[in-house]
Structure formats: C-alpha cells, structure tokens
Amino acid sequence: MKFLCTGDLHIGFRRKLDPEKTIKYFSGIFEDIYTLVCVEDIDALIFTGDIFDDNEVDSRLFQILVNFINKIRKVKIFIAPGNHDPYTSDSPYQNYEWPENVHVFKGWESIEVSDCIIHGYGYLEKAPDIDALLQLDRTKFNTQKTNIVVIHGIVKELQTKEKDKRPALEFSTNDIINIGADLVLLGHIHNPRTLYQTDKILAAYSGEPINRYQRELVSRGVIVGEISGKMIDLKLRSLKCPQEYKIFSRRGRDYSKQQESYEPVYHNELKWDMLRN
Secondary structure (H helix, E strand, C coil), X not given: CEEXXXXXXXXXXXXXXXXXXXXXXXXXXXXXXXXXXXHHCCCEEEECCCCEXXXXXCHHHHHHHHHHHHCCCCCEEEECCCCCCCCCCCCHHHHCCCCCCEEECCEEEEEEECCEEEEEEECCCCCCCCCCHHHCCHHHCCCCCEEEEEEEEEEHHHCCCCCCCCCCEEECHHHHHHCCCCEEEEECCXXXXXXXXXXXXXXXXXXXXCCCECCCCCCCXXXXXXXXXXXXXXXXXXXXXXXXXXXXXXXXXXXXXXXXXXXXXXECCEEEEECCC
C-alpha cells in the first residue's frame, strides 16, 4: 500500500486577515497535494488532525477541500480530528456533507485497507480524553497485517513551547512504543519529526505541509509512505509556499532557539530526528 500523510493545515487560520488570499493559499496547497497523489499513485490519504483551525469554517474553504477529494474518489481518505477540529455537534465533520471515500474517526476505530489495518483516534470533545491511549483495543491488531495507529497529540520529550490554548493529548515516547503498532502517525507538532530505532521507523509527525514563515530552517511537506509486508519506507515530499503567502512573525524568531528545537532528541536507544527528502 502507498499512502500520503499530512495534517495541521489549520484551514481558515488567516480568514480574518485576508479571506480572498486565504482561499487562494489553500487552493494552491490542495492542488500540489493532488499532483503528488497522482504522480505517486497513492492508495490512501491520511490526515492526522487539525485540518481546520476551528469549527467556524467558511463554506468556500470547505468546498476547496471537497473539490480536491472529488478529484481522487478512488483514494481512501482517513481523518483523525484533533484538538482544533474535534468531532463535536458544531464541527464541519457533522455539519457538512462529505464524499463517500472519506472516513472520519470518532474515538477509536479500526479500518482494514489492503494488507494494513488503520487504527485511528478522533477527538470527540474540545478537552482531550487523557486516557485515550489506554482505550485502544489491541485485540483488533492483526499480526499478519501492518498495523498503523493515527492519533493527534504531543510527545512530551518534544515539547518546546507553551501548551496550546486548546489542550491536546500528551504521551511519552515509551507510550508510543508500548502501543505495539508497526507505525504510529502523529499530528500536532508542525515539524516532520520521526522516531527511529537505528534505521527502523517507529513513528512520524507529518508536520504542516508548507513553510508559512520567512527564513524557516527546515523543510516541510507531506509524507509519502510505502508498505510492503512489514517493510515501511517514509519520505518527505516538500511543498513550496509562494512568497506572497509567507508570514512575518510579530513575536520575532530567535533563530538559535529555533535551530535547537530541530536538533535530534534521544530516548535510550531511540532517536527523534527530522524526516528528510
């Protein structure tokens, strides 16, 4: 199976600044992703949460997403709602009509795709369920297939800034390992961090799909993954942000601290490092 993984698009985050520019911005992102889906012959598209910045979604922005999905109807699409876009009664997941090839996870659900089983978790409320990982039903794991877990949250060892005003699930590197999955796909951190055991990939954050800020120090993009048996290969495919959509941070950016936040993080024999092209 070949899949594309992305998340943390935060659709609508700039709508109050310039609605028309926001529409063009996200139209460009989905056009680039569409091209990759076609070129890479993708079987499944996985969103790791925070597709939307909040539940107040401009219908024009939602239509951009739907138009993209309608162009790839043969691709199975899985969405794991996060802390910014939980599956609540006022969410776009319940208030808009979605194409039939889309599955939105509500709590824990397990879906079989080809030789894989995707075990996805979707937030059901704005305040995260702190026991979410404990509720994962491991009896649904099949050792004859590749088990992929999809969840939105922060690994404590990678926490580099103050907590989000909308709290997300927190777990440790050990928690990730103890899940026992072949691969854990994560959302919330906007950098493409990957957990390695020597050369083996155990988990990965896709990060946000493009560099929104001026003078970023790392590449961002989407993950293209290929699974053959128990062999898993992940690559970062960069997407470019046109200069006119770049953001200047009002807070100022301390580049030495920024560089430090991208350094490898070690946990016993494991290493969190940036996923490269």
